[in-house]
Structures are given as C-alpha cells and as structure tokens.
C-alpha cells in the first residue's frame with residue numbers, strides 16, 4: 001500500500017512539474033525571455049510633480065531597481081533597463097534599445113496624477129492591435145490583480161488611439177512599430193489621498209516593483225505557484241480584441257436617481273442610483289447637495305470590477321445631509337474612461353435640522369412660584385449658615401413646633417396663676433369681713 005502511494009506521489013509530482021514547463025507561459029514557450037524594463041521620464045523630463053514630496057522620475061527608478069532585483073531570481077528571464085541614471089531618453093530611443101537587445105516585451109513604468117487631483121486607482125495601457133493587444137492584455141490582467149491585492153482600486157486595462165488610428169502613447173507606438181509588445185503601467189495616482197498612502201516611502205515604491213515582478217513571472221510561466229492564474233487567460237486568442245479595453249468617447253447613456261427614504265431625524269437621505277453604459281463599465285460616482293454646483297469626491301461605483309469589466313446597474317446611496325441643509329441632489333456616473341453623465345435633480349425636501357432638547361416648561365401657577373420663593377428663602381438661610389437646605393428645613397420645623405408648645409404652656413400657666421390669685425384674693429376678702437364684724 002505504502003509503495004503504491006509513493007509511486008502515485010512520484011507520478012503526480014512528475015505530471016505537475018511537466019505542466020509547469022509546458023503550456024504555462026501566457027506569452028508562448030521559449031527557453032529564455034528577454035525583458036526590457038523602462039523607468040519612464042528622467043533628467044529634465046521629471047514626470048508628474050503633483051505630489052511635492054517627490055518627482056515621478058525618481059520613484060520610478062526605485063520601483064524599477066526592486067523589480068529587476070526580483071526578476072534576476074529567474075534563470076529563464078534576461079532583464080534590461082532602458083535607463084540606469086537620471087537622463088532623459090526619447091521614447092523612440094527606448095524602443096530602439098529594446099529592439100537592439102531583441103526584447104520579447106517592454107514594461108514601461110509610471111506613476112499618475114490627474115488634472116483636478118480627483119482620480120484615484122491603478123491602470124494599464126495596452127496596444128490597440130493584434131497580436132500585441134491580446135498578449136499585453138494577459139499581462140495587464142495579472143498585474144492589475146496584484147495591484148488589487150495590495151488594496152488599490154483598479155481602473156482597468158485600456159487602449160487609446162491617435163488621429164492616425166495608431167496607439168496614442170509614444171512608447172507603445174514605437175515598440176509596436178518594431179514588433180515588440182509593450183504596456184504602460186500607471187501604478188497609482190500620487191496626488192490623491194486614497195492612493196498616496198500606497199506611495200509615500202521607498203519601501204512602497206519597491207513593493208510596486210515586487211508586485212510587477214510577480215505578474216511578469218506569472219505571465220512568462222516561471223513563477224513558483226501558477227495555481228491562481230486563471231484558465232480563461234490561456235483561452236484568449238492571438239488576434240482577439242478585448243472590447244472593454246477600447247476607448248469610449250461617450251459617457252453613460254443613462255443616469256437616473258429617485259428618492260428611497262428621507263430620515264430628517266437622523267439627517268440621512270437614501271436615494272436609488274441607476275446608470276448604464278453599454279460600451280465600458282461605470283466606474284465612479286459623485287453626488288451634489290446643491291443641485292450640481294459642487295460635487296463630493298469620487299467613489300468607486302458599488303460592485304464594480306474594472307479588470308473583468310463588471311458593475312451593477314443600480315444601488316442605494318445613503319447621503320448624510322448636514323444640519324440646516326435643504327438638499328437638491330444630483331449624481332454623476334463616470335465610466336472607465338472618466339466620462340460622466342449627470343442625473344436628474346431631486347428637489348422639494350425640507351431643511352434637515354437635527355433634533356435638539358425641548359425647551360424647559362415653566363408652570364405659570366402661582367402656588368408653585370410661592371413655593372419656589374419659600375424654598376429660595378430656605379436656600380438663602382442655608383447659604384448663610386453654610387448648612388444643607390434639608391437640615392435647615394428640619395430645624396425650622398422643630399423650632400416652630402417647640403414655639404407652639406411653649407406658647408401653649410405659657411397660656412396654661414398664666415390661666416392657673418390668675419385663678420390662684422383670685423382664690424387668694426377671695427380668702428383675704430372673707431377674713432377682713434370677719435374681722436370687721438368682730
């Protein structure tokens with residue numbers, strides 16, 4: 001029995017190792033893969049400087065060096081860098097260099113920033129046309145999964161066309177012209193709070209490099225654990241175009257809002273938000289309390305997944321309405337290409353005023369006021385004597401009872417004295433009368 005189990009283990013190990021060598025690379029089988037890592041910008045070309053804490057060209061070098069260090073662990077990978085110092089190289093020269101080393105793939109590294117500092121998340125730009133398009137898509141998919149695992153919001157995998165129908169971004173255009181598949185990795189937005197937390201120290205830039213390395217190793221099938229690489233990626237054909245990566249020039253076709261619940265007491269307004277975009281999924285939403293003059297920051301549309309390009313059409317949005325506000329609600333739904341549609345407006349609400357304690361009720365009845373005056377007299381005495389009002393009240397009561405008792409006894413004593421006096425007088429009168437008769 002033990003021998004049978006041992007044999008089965010050996011056979012399965014053999015099969016598994018065989019699988020790893022054969023057919024695991026999403027690129028296609030080769031003995032050695034030549035990779036070019038391109039840290040964007042350099043020299044006077046600083047890249048984004050939207051975050052004053054650093055310049056893009058510098059943090060890119062940190063990321064690139066960590067990435068190269070990680071990839072050097074794999075014997076099947078030969079890694080080159082387009083620049084190793086702080087010099088600006090033209091996009092054409094970067095592609096020419098890649099061709100000169102016979103590169104299989106170019107990975108161009110970047111960090112992002114948006115004009116109004118409102119966008120957040122990570123994304124990958126890929127070439128428009130086959131066969132580079134589908135190859136780049138497979139890598140981008142794995143890379144975005146890594147970014148998502150780090151906690152970043154994925155803005156998806158995208159293409160962009162210029163006026164002559166070629167790739168808009170120079171590095172993709174120059175590489176494709178030399179028959180090299182390429183991608184632009186925009187790791188995150190350095191100028192938005194939710195992203196900048198992921199890129200504010202050297203260890204963060206290096207983490208991005210390590211994550212890119214994992215995605216690259218998986219893409220070429222050399223990563224130690226290939227079990228979580230989705231089967232569907234292997235099924236993508238060389239000439240296949242992934243429709244949701246194609247640029248969408250129009251915003252969502254629909255964005256409708258309606259009131260679900262108005263809770264004046266707790267200052268919460270719940271609305272139903274419904275948006276549709278047939279070309280690319282809805283990605284963000286933002287809302288306005290003043291009829292569209294000012295909008296909140298962007299939030300991820302619920303149940304959105306830009307990697308697989310899915311989103312739910314409708315959701316309930318709970319809005320905390322500030323105290324005293326008479327809201328006029330409008331919502332904007334943004335699609336994957338940052339184009340928005342503004343909803344209808346919801347009006348006619350009352351002011352949201354938070355409940356305060358009811359004013360104290362003062363009884364107008366006179367006896368109460370009198371009682372209060374008496375009470376206040378006791379309080380004054382207590383204050384003078386530095387005693388508790390209860391003690392004063394008790395002593396006062398005892399004093400009154402004692403006074404009544406004393407007055408009563410004085411009265412009785414007086415009456416007794418009077419009658420004794422009268423008896424004595426009568427007796428004296430009788431004696432003097434008797435003496436007079438003698």
Ligand SMILES: [Zn+2]
Pocket residue numbers: 040041047048056109110111112
């Ligand atoms: Zn850049």
